[in-house]
Amino acid sequence: xxxxxxxxxxxxxxxxxxxxxxxxxxxxxxxxxxxxxxxxxxxxxxxxxxxxxxxxxxxxxxxxxxxxxxxxxxxxxxxxxxxxxxxxxxxxxxxxxxxxxxxxxxxxxxxxxxxxxxxxxxxxxxxxxxxxxxxxxxxxxxxxxxxxxxxxxxxxxxxxxxxxxxxxxxxxxxxxxxxxxxxxxxxxxxxxxxxxxxxxxxxxxxxxxxxxxxxxxxxxxxxxxxxxxxxxxxxxxxxxxxxxxxxxxxxxxxxxxxxxxxxxxxxxxxxxxxxxxxxxxxxxxxxxxxxxxxxxxxxxxxxxxxxxxxxxxxxxxxxxxxxxxxxxxxxxxxxxxxxx
Ligand code: NAD
Ligand code: UDP
Numbered sequence: 001x002x003x004x005x006x007x008x009x010x011x012x013x014x015x016x017x018x019x020x021x022x023x024x025x026x027x028x029x030x031x032x033x034x035x036x037x038x039x040x041x042x043x044x045x046x047x048x049x050x051x052x053x054x055x056x057x058x059x060x061x062x063x064x065x066x067x068x069x070x071x072x073x074x075x076x077x078x079x080x081x082x083x084x085x086x087x088x089x090x091x092x093x094x095x096x097x098x099x100x101x102x103x104x105x106x107x108x109x110x111x112x113x114x115x116x117x118x119x120x121x122x123x124x125x126x127x128x129x130x131x132x133x134x135x136x137x138x139x140x141x142x143x144x145x146x147x148x149x150x151x152x153x154x155x156x157x158x159x160x161x162x163x164x165x166x167x168x169x170x171x172x173x174x175x176x177x178x179x180x181x182x183x184x185x186x187x188x189x190x191x192x193x194x195x196x197x198x199x200x201x202x203x204x205x206x207x208x209x210x211x212x213x214x215x216x217x218x219x220x221x222x223x224x225x226x227x228x229x230x231x232x233x234x235x236x237x238x239x240x241x242x243x244x245x246x247x248x249x250x251x252x253x254x255x256x257x258x259x260x261x262x263x264x265x266x267x268x269x270x271x272x273x274x275x276x277x278x279x280x281x282x283x284x285x286x287x288x289x290x291x292x293x294x295x296x297x298x299x300x301x302x303x304x305x306x307x308x309x310x311x312x313x314x315x316x317x318x319x320x321x322x323x324x325x326x327x328x329x330x331x332x333x334x335x336x337x338x339x340x
Pocket of ligand 2: 198218229272
């Protein structure tokens with residue numbers, strides 16, 4: 001059995017589909033603070049299996065301990081997605097972010113030790129690299145001081161896991177995701193941003209749907225080929241598969257403790273303008289956009305060297321930007337038509 005925290009969320013739900021499709025029994029823990037319970041119906045429609053679900057605040061040690069009393073002794077592994085993730089909000093409410101993201105992880109680690117659960121996969125982020133001197137970044141590229149409390153929670157969580165794996169029986173992997181986009185091909189699960197999206201792709205699909213008037217491209221005077229920022233956009237289905245490979249690696253290791261880090265991206269940088277143009281190729285819809293000023297804290301360019309994940313995890317991104325954008329658009333349309 002695998003315990004998946006944050007399993008009704010965007011990346012968690014896609015990972016649950018991959019896990020179930022590969023024969024894993026999945027139990028989801030989520031407090032639905034940024035997701036909907038109906039995601040369980042969608043996972044069941046896609047896979048034919050409804051995962052067991054506990055509505056629990058992982059931040060609350062007593063609540064979490066009560067859930068682990070029920071399932072902890074059957075679990076072999078934990079994938080820990082649950083976290084608050086809005087960068088701007090974290091700047092305004094740092095304590096809420098430190099409390100939620102750090103306490104949740106520490107509560108999970110305590111329960112894993114109590115029930116002798118050996119394997120942990122953790123959601124980290126390329127945000128730990130900040131503005132890198134050289135691209136692509138490898139796992140050996142030094143981390144930079146975080147641009148936001150959110151980013152800092154990722155660095156701090158990585159360190160907490162590393163230190164815990166040194167001190168007790170724990171095999172752990174941190175996956176540093178680059179920019180997740182896309183949705184399952186069924187269009188039954190996808191990203192559900194609350195309010196006005198901060199991220200590029202939901203803003204693009206909402207503009208295409210007529211919910212937003214126009215996209216603002218934040219700056220076209222960067223030192224890149226077309227002047228807009230460069231990111232590594234990784235399809236969420238590929239991302240889900242990376243978790244499966246990470247879990248397989250941990251489950252076959254015979255040592256008592258280990259800790260490792262992997263970049264999970266495509267290895268290819270694409271600019272913001274390129275993404276807008278690719279959206280038109282993929283869907284036939286031209287996005288209304290204007291160029292505005294740079295957004296504070298944005299990194300000029302970051303993309304992954306994925307050699308380590310390719311060789312050690314035997315994982316490689318298979319889906320490209322066009323597939324990611326087409327699936328995001330299908331999801332946006334399907335979600336709106338269900339809500340209408
Ligand atoms: P999401 O918000 O869709 O999913 C996170 C889930 O965790 C939500 O369902 C939310 O309800 C739940 N949650 C939050 N706090 C909780 C708590 N205290 N108790 C129980 N449940 C709680 O986010 P996502 O995009 O799926 O991200 C998953 C993980 O990946 C997060 O750790 C995030 O920081 C990390 N990550 C995301 C991105 C991205 O761009 N989406 C990039 C890098 C890393
Ligand atoms: N971006 C943009 N307009 C938007 C949202 C994002 O131009 O409405 C740009 C942003 O400046 C960055 C890229 O798109 O260069 C990716 O931003 P996102 O917030 O999706 O992810 P980040 O890389 O910041 O985590």
